[in-house]
Amino acid sequence: MSQANEKANRIATLPFSAHFDLASGLSNDYSSTKRPLSKMLGMYSDAEAFQVLVEAGDPDVYEFYELTMPDSANELLFGTSIVYPGRVGREYYMTKGHFHTILDTPEVYYCLNGQGYMLMENPEGDWKAERFLPGQAVYVPPRYAHRSINTGDVPLVTFFVYRADSGHDYGTLETKGFRKLIVDRNGQPEIVDNPKWSGER
Amino acid sequence: MSQANEKANRIATLPFSAHFDLASGLSNDYSSTKRPLSKMLGMYSDAEAFQVLVEAGDPDVYEFYELTMPDSANELLFGTSIVYPGRVGREYYMTKGHFHTILDTPEVYYCLNGQGYMLMENPEGDWKAERFLPGQAVYVPPRYAHRSINTGDVPLVTFFVYRADSGHDYGTLETKGFRKLIVDRNGQPEIVDNPKWSGER
Ligand SMILES: [Mn+2]
Ligand SMILES: [Mn+2]
Numbered sequence: 001m002s003q004a005n006e007k008a009n010r011i012a013t014l015p016f017s018a019h020f021d022l023a024s025g026l027s028n029d030y031s032s033t034k035r036p037l038s039k040m041l042g043m044y045s046d047a048e049a050f051q052v053l054v055e056a057g058d059p060d061v062y063e064f065y066e067l068t069m070p071d072s073a074n075e076l077l078f079g080t081s082i083v084y085p086g087r088v089g090r091e092y093y094m095t096k097g098h099f100h101t102i103l104d105t106p107e108v109y110y111c112l113n114g115q116g117y118m119l120m121e122n123p124e125g126d127w128k129a130e131r132f133l134p135g136q137a138v139y140v141p142p143r144y145a146h147r148s149i150n151t152g153d154v155p156l157v158t159f160f161v162y163r164a165d166s167g168h169d170y171g172t173l174e175t176k177g178f179r180k181l182i183v184d185r186n187g188q189p190e191i192v193d194n195p196k197w198s199g200e201r
Numbered sequence: 202m203s204q205a206n207e208k209a210n211r212i213a214t215l216p217f218s219a220h221f222d223l224a225s226g227l228s229n230d231y232s233s234t235k236r237p238l239s240k241m242l243g244m245y246s247d248a249e250a251f252q253v254l255v256e257a258g259d260p261d262v263y264e265f266y267e268l269t270m271p272d273s274a275n276e277l278l279f280g281t282s283i284v285y286p287g288r289v290g291r292e293y294y295m296t297k298g299h300f301h302t303i304l305d306t307p308e309v310y311y312c313l314n315g316q317g318y319m320l321m322e323n324p325e326g327d328w329k330a331e332r333f334l335p336g337q338a339v340y341v342p343p344r345y346a347h348r349s350i351n352t353g354d355v356p357l358v359t360f361f362v363y364r365a366d367s368g369h370d371y372g373t374l375e376t377k378g379f380r381k382l383i384v385d386r387n388g389q390p391e392i393v394d395n396p397k398w399s400g401e402r
Binding site for chain 1: 213214215216217218219220221222223274275276277279305306307308309311313319321327329331332334335336337338339340341342343345360362363364
């Protein structure tokens with residue numbers, strides 16, 4: 001599509017604002033999407049601990065806000081993500097993680113509260129875990145899958161912004177997982193190889 | 202340039218993080234750009250009050266962080282903006298304001314501290330002033346010029362994200378100004394017409 005055509009077809013967005021509490025990340029302007037643990041079957045390494053927690057009440061692991069925006073490279077989506085504190089066996093509570101459907105698009109996360117890591121990896125084999133602490137902004141470059149992990153005792157709250165046409169590809173990581181896990185070792189987070197990870201895509 | 206060519210020519214960015222204090226907006230990881238009042242000649246309506254303040258010490262009106270990123274629609278730039286409290290005559294301290302050089306690109310601002318307004322207008326004649334309060338996210342749609350205005354007693358701190366190829370066009374507004382001014386009236390902010398504004402572009 002030519003640039004001229006794209007402009008003609010664009011749905012004009014208008015200025016607006018929305019509130020996300022700086023401490024809790026919660027908004028009264030939108031409803032959040034909640035992820036109970038049962039929706040993460042197969043994504044934690046300790047299957048037995050997973051089953052026990054699901055049967056004991058299936059806790060919410062995280063929640064986040066998804067706004068609606070025209071599916072365009074010329075719009076930005078934003079919201080907050082809240083990962084609750086907890087563990088499944090030795091593995092800390094985390095988001096499913098995803099690639100962007102348009103793989104070559106980035107994202108910015110700004111940590112408002114709590115602590116943990118943004119775990120990232122790209123199909124070319126690079127990976128990185130950037131520390132989340134209040135006030136820390138993390139850049140997720142194009143091509144990097146990303147997962148937020150809460151290694152602390154309070155909710156990990158981040159504000160995120162990404163191109164509105166990026167899209168989410170959860171499937172690849174649901175089956176393969178990330179190369180690395182972040183687990184508790186004597187009260188401290190430790191980055192270890194994921195024994196279930198396979199290089200095949 | 203075709204999509205394939207653009208990918209081949211891209212400079213790969215890597216994961217990184219940077220700190221911006223949640224209360225002050227200040228970063229130890231980068232140097233900020235400071236705007237002393239004297240750099241805003243002709244941009245406040247009260248020329249006499251402007252001159253008195255410049256001669257009395259030329260205070261910094263605002264400062265902000267500009268990161269470096271490949272000039273690409275597939276990267277995002279981010280940082281903080283800090284507008285200090287103060288007035289020039291009845292007009293509150295504010296940023297110069299700008300259009301994006303690629304007019305059809307948006308920006309997200311998230312208010313961390315202080316209070317004020319994001320004043321926006323597009324070439325088609327629409328304008329809007331969205332309130333900044335801690336936790337308030339403001340969406341600046343494509344085509345909207347934007348200026349942050351501090352109507353409070355403490356620094357107005359915002360975290361912003363925009364497409365790395367957007368660019369800044371300050372010139373248009375330096376000569377014409379915005380359609381509206383935000384001024385103090387008996388201790389309260391009031392939005393008034395800009396007597397110097399001209400519709401000619
Ligand atoms: Mn994402
Ligand atoms: Mn801008």
